[in-house]
Amino acid sequence: MDRSTTDAFRELYRATYDDLLVFVERRVHLAVADDVVAEVFLTAWRRFADIPAAHDQARAWLFTVAHNVLRNRYRSDDRQQGLALRVVREPATHPGPEADGVAARVDLVRAWQRLSRxxxxxITLTAFEGLTGRQAAQVLGITRPAFSLRLLRARHRLRQHLQAATPAPHRPHPTATPETGASR
Incomplete structure (x- = not known):
């Protein structure tokens, strides 16, 4: 590689490393995330001529490579980790106003875990990674309309799981009075 290509690669690395690392850390154990990102940039170095010149397109290209590296790792290691939300669970010493927030987070985690990989x-590509529909479709190797349909269906399933996890509001039952045995 000549000097200008090396400089362009360094700039691409600086501009995208953190985003790629976060993308990968959401999918694999933190101990292997650096290795996956290193493999992505090794591929980028070897195939630098294939990377689009526009920053957004180059970023999407790198996310596509990361997706493929992760998919290969899942297959070869037979991992079922997939994507998971990591929530720190601390036991509450007393119920307080934050109890509802904790319950909602637990419901969200459960609903999320019920979704397919x-x-x-x-959902993660757009909500957490900030990719556009077009970029996310490119990462997955599908068309933009196909991605939009998948996203619509995934959001619908997440809502269904959340609704199933949310208990119905508590309604007090009428009580009987000792004198009459009738309800008040």
């Missing part, structure tokens, strides 16, 4: 992935 594919559903988790399409």
């Amino acid at each position: 594919d559903d988790q992935q399409v």
